[in-house]
Amino acid sequence: MIPLLFALATTVAGPATPVDPTIARFDRCAALAKADPAKAAAEADAWRLGGGGLPARMCLGLAYAAQERFGPAAVAFEQAAREAEIQRDGRAATLWVQAGNAALADGDAGKARGFLDRALALPVLSSAQRGEAFLDHARAQVAVGYLDAARTDIDQALALVPRDPMAWLLSATLARRQSEGPRAAKDIAEAARLAPDEAAIAYEEGNVASLLGKPEEARAAWARAAGRDADSPAGRAAAMALAGKADAPPAP
Template structure:
């Protein structure tokens, strides 16, 4: 989403109106994007320079997208979000179907930067394009739900998660977040049902096991909680969920009734498949 945030620091100055940028063919832009996106993973600073030069030599919105990927790799989420947003606007002007994916990347970058309101707007823009279908539409609803939770809008988050389950019923993260939200809303029957669905789909995921333990403890099943947390530690030792499970077991042994909730994961904006270039 599966995995996810204002001025561009490396944006070149705009050329004079009487000196238009040269243009590259769709094939040239697609090939250059692949090279630049790979560079963004291995050498992000070089990718920033490459994307900026590419823009000046007639690059399409794909050049801004590569810039966003490079900033995301450096965890510079605000300029990454700006680059993705500008790329999305350019793609919309070009009537290119890549706009929806670019809005999703912008939303995840804003969420990683802690800008939940801007993230929600970006995810809404992605959904508003009408280009997302099936799993991708479900994941967009799930992303927007995460932004709504951060904003304290639990009712809106519930609606979006239910939509995500409609479009992406096989996604264990959707069931996990649904269970977590239900627990926070004190709907334990729904939380138990949904965490059960998450466990079916991801039996070795520590985050799922951790949440299963929290729900079990809140439901009064201490032994089940212990078993779930031990399972999380065994499944993915050293992971954030495993560490949270260790803390929860320590607190339970110390007589603390409810463990501290694990810190939610904020996925970075991932490299997408090229589209429409």
């Protein structure tokens, strides 16, 4: 869940301080990854082949991710993370997180778990970054069927990022999947308190109410979700639930 945004660490002492050409090139490449990701990928790959090293691989990962080519993005971020570890570069942990997120988006939860394990083993992530990494790790655990392990991850995340509504949403969804109705109800209520207008949270409120045998509350929550963002995955799923075509959300 950590955003795919990077900057090469630098401190500019004053206007007379020259800009490191490598940093400048990375900044241009990262900006191009937003504006024209295919062109950025080509330029980053040429830079990599020309000895661009870590910053070239970082930009290549960003460009692939912007194109939703998540498999190649995972490879680029993994290679960047390995190179950062060799160089004892402090960005290695964040790069492992990015590799894990890309692998998750590519549907390879097993590989994502491994990448995120590498990130969490490094003692350099901030508390917030570590909490988000635990949430990503939990998503990977759920995808491979390790629900109890995912609960451990989510509880650690909640201790680190207690004001993240998505953490409470994932916790509620997992509790519902494990038929822990009271825990699901408590956690989705906290998610709704923190983000009262979020369609995905309203959708899960409906699912939890359904689990607890409260069909009227469930339909009201699904209606809120569909009304808040009809074109989102949660909005569409809520509309299907209201139509009686589905009553369970995607996994966290």
